[in-house]
Amino acid sequence: MTVHTDVLIVGASAAGLATAEAVRRSGFDDRITMIAAELQAPYDRPPLSKQVLSGAWDRHRTRLRPADFIVSLDLDLTLGETALSLDVASRTVQTDRRTIAADHVVIATGAYPRGLPYQPQLRGLHMFRSIDDAMALRADLLEADRLVVVGDGVLGAEIAATARGMGADVTVVGPQTGLMESQLGSAVAAILTELHAAQGVRTRLGAQVVGFTEADRRVTGVRLAAGDTLPADVVVVAIGAVPATDWLSGSGLHVDDGVVCDRWCRAADGIHAAGDVARIRDAPTGSTYRRENRTNATEQGIAVAADILGVATPPTPIPYFWSDQFGTKIQVDGSIRRDAEMSVLDGDPAAGRFVASFQCDGVVTGILGWNMPKQSRRHRGRIGIAVSDVEEGVATGLGRRHHVRQ
């Protein structure tokens, strides 16, 4: 039997819930069905590698909204229900429980952690995406001394910082020359790597992992291409995420490392995608991007709701993410290329508080705040502006600054 609904949202996390809330906020009182593969009530992921892993928060504090608020949205919400396929023409989703046809389908299935091609199943070897993953890693860390984090990106650096704060002996291994280099550029990655070193985190950067050692089906180390093995009681692999699109294979949707959408997040007639799973195509240039950050998930959810309601507002093209490590709040508006030219706008890197802008080909592409959240937001308006205009004070009224080539 096929059940019918007006809006079907597949995924009940940041993007899915933002869509549902925005649709309801507008006064829409038709039926909204939301399903999620996970059993946990909608929860937030950023605290998982920070407060949940450290033990500062229990799992209930990660709830995206209080239970009574979710009830007030009047959703037909089913947790633990997995979408298996989509028929685009009829906008029908087959789940592991039923068939649901909808006027609007919203794909908000996020992403899952990428594994290494040769990754075995071993006790003590973790992936990290869900609240259960966070609890499992925490439980292991409480019993163990040595953690090796495979992955030098945002998640790897955050897990390393939190685990070190818990007293673990931590080594991070990855291919870059500095932690989070692809997000922060070389100069700030070096500062972050120094911060980790000062806190006792060891790094093996520029290194390639080729396998694991084990004893009695429990991980005992991480083997490097250089020939040595990093001994470990616990290992976490944090090498990125893969958009959760498996269930869409054969649907006819254009899937290419994400569900390809236009800037209104439209994937097909009556079908949208939002959050980590969505890849947006910029029609004039043909370029595409997929963003894995919390703000993007909310913004795209809101944009999808607006489009469903016929008041299309494409989400802001300026990305934003933050990270917290060793009490340092790092915020990035826009983007930072590895080779970008860095100008300190406020504060001083040596003092552990600064705001910097990053430019390529004379145009500001990103603003980074390091323990200066208010000041960092204030400079956001510079993004996309030619440095010459900024220097003349045309765009912002701010004065000329010192430039540092990374």
Ligand SMILES: Cc1cc2nc3c(=O)[nH]c(=O)nc-3n(C[C@H](O)[C@H](O)[C@H](O)COP(=O)(O)OP(=O)(O)OC[C@H]3O[C@@H](n4cnc5c(N)ncnc54)[C@H](O)[C@@H]3O)c2cc1C
């Ligand atoms: C540990 C961690 C820390 C992070 N920290 C930060 C941070 O500090 N700053 C920042 O900006 N961003 C951070 N992020 C990124 C941010 O959390 C994500 O961008 C955001 O969660 C994406 O939301 P989403 O709704 O698109 O997807 P997800 O949060 O992945 O949710 C996907 C939903 O889809 C469901 N689902 C998946 N497949 C199916 C299926 N087939 N059928 C039914 N349901 C399905 C899942 O159960 C879930 O409800 C972090 C992410 C992680 C994992």
